[in-house]
Amino acid sequence: MANRIAAQSELSLKGNQKRRHFWSSENPVFWLAPAVVFLFLYSIFPLLFNLYRSLYEFSSSKKVWVFVELRNWIKLFTDDSRFINALGITLQYVAIALVVELLLGLLIALLLDSKPWASGLMQTLIILPMVTAPAVAGLMFRLLEHSEFGVLSILAYSTGILIKDEPLMGGTGKYALVSVLIVDIWQWTPFFILIILAGLKGMPLEVLEAAEVDGANWFQRLTRIKIPLLFGVITVAILFRLVDLFKVFDYIAIMTAGGPALRSESVSYYSFVNTFAQVKWGYGATIGVVIMAMAWLSAWVYQKVFHLKW
Amino acid sequence: MTATTLTNITNEQRQANREYQRRQHRRKFVEKILVTLLTLVIVVVFVFPIFYWARLSITPYKYVFTIPPRFDFPATTTAWWNVVMGQKSYSDVMLEQVGGNTGVGGAGTSGYDIRPRIVNSVSIAGLSTLVVMIVATFTAYALSRFDMRFKQNIVFFVLSTRFMPGVAVVLPLYLMYREIGLYDTRFGLILAHVVINLPIAVLLLKSFFDDVPRDLDDAAMVDGCTRFGAFWRIIVRYVAPGLAAAAVLCFIFSWNEFLFSLYLTRTPELQTVPVTIRTYDASAGTTEWGLMSAAGTAAVIPVFIFVLFVQRYLIRGLTLGAVRG
Numbered sequence: 001m002a003n004r005i006a007a008q009s010e011l012s013l014k015g016n017q018k019r020r021h022f023w024s025s026e027n028p029v030f031w032l033a034p035a036v037v038f039l040f041l042y043s044i045f046p047l048l049f050n051l052y053r054s055l056y057e058f059s060s061s062k063k064v065w066v067f068v069e070l071r072n073w074i075k076l077f078t079d080d081s082r083f084i085n086a087l088g089i090t091l092q093y094v095a096i097a098l099v100v101e102l103l104l105g106l107l108i109a110l111l112l113d114s115k116p117w118a119s120g121l122m123q124t125l126i127i128l129p130m131v132t133a134p135a136v137a138g139l140m141f142r143l144l145e146h147s148e149f150g151v152l153s154i155l156a157y158s159t160g161i162l163i164k165d166e167p168l169m170g171g172t173g174k175y176a177l178v179s180v181l182i183v184d185i186w187q188w189t190p191f192f193i194l195i196i197l198a199g200l201k202g203m204p205l206e207v208l209e210a211a212e213v214d215g216a217n218w219f220q221r222l223t224r225i226k227i228p229l230l231f232g233v234i235t236v237a238i239l240f241r242l243v244d245l246f247k248v249f250d251y252i253a254i255m256t257a258g259g260p261a262l263r264s265e266s267v268s269y270y271s272f273v274n275t276f277a278q279v280k281w282g283y284g285a286t287i288g289v290v291i292m293a294m295a296w297l298s299a300w301v302y303q304k305v306f307h308l309k310w
Numbered sequence: 311m312t313a314t315t316l317t318n319i320t321n322e323q324r325q326a327n328r329e330y331q332r333r334q335h336r337r338k339f340v341e342k343i344l345v346t347l348l349t350l351v352i353v354v355v356f357v358f359p360i361f362y363w364a365r366l367s368i369t370p371y372k373y374v375f376t377i378p379p380r381f382d383f384p385a386t387t388t389a390w391w392n393v394v395m396g397q398k399s400y401s402d403v404m405l406e407q408v409g410g411n412t413g414v415g416g417a418g419t420s421g422y423d424i425r426p427r428i429v430n431s432v433s434i435a436g437l438s439t440l441v442v443m444i445v446a447t448f449t450a451y452a453l454s455r456f457d458m459r460f461k462q463n464i465v466f467f468v469l470s471t472r473f474m475p476g477v478a479v480v481l482p483l484y485l486m487y488r489e490i491g492l493y494d495t496r497f498g499l500i501l502a503h504v505v506i507n508l509p510i511a512v513l514l515l516k517s518f519f520d521d522v523p524r525d526l527d528d529a530a531m532v533d534g535c536t537r538f539g540a541f542w543r544i545i546v547r548y549v550a551p552g553l554a555a556a557a558v559l560c561f562i563f564s565w566n567e568f569l570f571s572l573y574l575t576r577t578p579e580l581q582t583v584p585v586t587i588r589t590y591d592a593s594a595g596t597t598e599w600g601l602m603s604a605a606g607t608a609a610v611i612p613v614f615i616f617v618l619f620v621q622r623y624l625i626r627g628l629t630l631g632a633v634r635g
Contacts, residue, residue, distance in 0.1 A: 025538035031452030034445045035512060042479060042505035043471045049482035108352055116346035122353045124621060129356055131617045133566035135584035136606040140363045143599060149375045194625045198635035236632045247475035250568050268477045275481045276573065288478035299473045310465050310513055310632065
């Protein structure tokens with residue numbers, strides 16, 4: 001008996017030693033290394049590269065990088081009204097899209113949750129916009145918003161919302177941002193719908209029934225019970241939409257190219273114009289650093305504020 | 311007497327009760343019809359653009375560009391599909407559709423065949439998904455099972471790469487690729503798609519591994535498996551459905567990806583389907599709506615079919631496992 005205990009303790013000791021050995025499958029380094037290497041390529045390397053190259057400018061005539069000290073940074077913050085314009089448009093875009101998608105998503109999710117017939121089929125159909133390639137979705141809406149033949153445009157003209165001199169796309173660009181927002185809302189409202197539906201399905205039925213018995217009406221049940229209980233899923237949904245909205249690029253590239261008169265140019269698109277259209281790589285890198293900082297900071301702060309855990 | 315008065319319900323009361331219940335029932339029924347109709351309208355609004363696009367791909371131009379717009383099928387044509395599927399030449403089709411060439415579009419007269427691009431897209435999406443899944447499975451398992459320092463930091467690092475703005479990454483990647491000769495190669499684009507999808511796959515798979523109890527690993531190791539053996543022989547088999555769902559989602563994301571595919575390739579043979587469709591657009595004055603819609607429909611139909619299988623994991627995938635739909 002005593003022998004067996006001794007043998008066992010020896011065994012477990014051995015096991016522990018084995019566990020501490022570097023070349024063993026207990027060492028998390030081997031499990032994590034490949035992914036971390038890959039991800040460095042996508043995050044730390046671009047950040048360092050952009051920081052480094054923000055001090056340079058590429059001279060496309062001489063094909064060399066010229067050291068320009070902090071001039072790119074000074075220009076960005078003091079002397080670039082186009083950047084400020086792009087920043088304002090991006091913030092507008094993010095705010096409008098987020099609010100509209102969240103409210104629409106909540107309403108439609110509540111509708112789908114109140115058990116209409118064929119709700120399963122309808123849910124499946126509502127997924128489709130979300131998995132359509134954004135480039136294709138942009139083209140779809142370019143046709144729907146065509147100033148002459150577009151179904152949406154014709155609808156807007158006939159209901160008097162718009163006049164022909166100021167169409168959705170083109171014209172002076174008054175509605176250029178709206179025309180892009182429409183695609184975003186079409187594609188990503190389903191995201192909120194599905195996520196809120198998931199939250200509604202996981203809701204404790206007893207609580208809702210108890211509230212109903214106690215005489216809470218539909219609106220009270222919604223605002224006092226359902227929405228507070230949905231808080232968790234909604235914060236996650238907002239986090240993902242927030243960071244994705246900040247980097248809006250595809251729709252703008254496909255539909256408006258930032259125009260007319262820069263009235264739909266987001267920061268992402270402006271950075272792209274600098275780097276690929278005007279070959280101002282150094283300046284593009286500078287904007288790149290700003291966008292990265294914005295994305296990371298907002299994600300980090302948001303995660304801290306709402307205590308999101310993965 | 312005292313006991314029976316409580317349960318003694320008169321006929322009138324019984325009838326009133328039945329009437330009340332019937333009214334309630336009718337009210338519920340009417341409510342249900344209204345809710346269904348309203349939802350149906352909303353669903354129609356969401357599906358309409360896709361329907362209209364698909365209709366465009368089989369409709370002659372004279373029934374497309376009409377005022378007021380039409381949504382029926384007065385005549386159908388396979389012309390656009392014939393061109394993008396390489397069955398007929400562009401100029402022949404233009405002759406029969408609009409009585410002449412509308413001007414050579416961006417892709418050139420013979421460049422409208424989408425089939426080789428589909429093959430290219432499938433190979434890029436397929437290979438990148440394969441690599442992502444291999445790398446992500448190990449990482450996800452480690453993040454789910456090992457107790458280590460800085461674990462939350464690693465998780466947040468993975469999460470933050472998901473939040474990286476593409477335009478800020480594509481320039482460094484583009485310049486580096488030019489330096490080391492990966493620019494305009496299939497391998498380079500596959501690599502880019504791997505790093506784009508990796509954070510999604512890692513955190514999604516971590517949530518699947520978290521669902522499998524740790525006791526299972528411990529039991530396997532008590533029975534003599536190494537850590538790797540427990541992972542490979544036992545745990546991976548338990549999360550197989552999750553692996554399949556993650557793979558399908560990665561494939562879809564890679565298939566739909568636009569920015570990197572656009573800027574890391576130049577030769578038409580290497581371009582993916584979304585990038586190709588954009589080249590049908592007006593570089594020579596006309597926008598080839600028919601061809602764009604046929605190619606676009608061809609690009610979205612496989613995704614629609616795929617997504618039916620992973621529907622219930624879609625939200626989980628898009629939120630990296632944070633919300634379990």
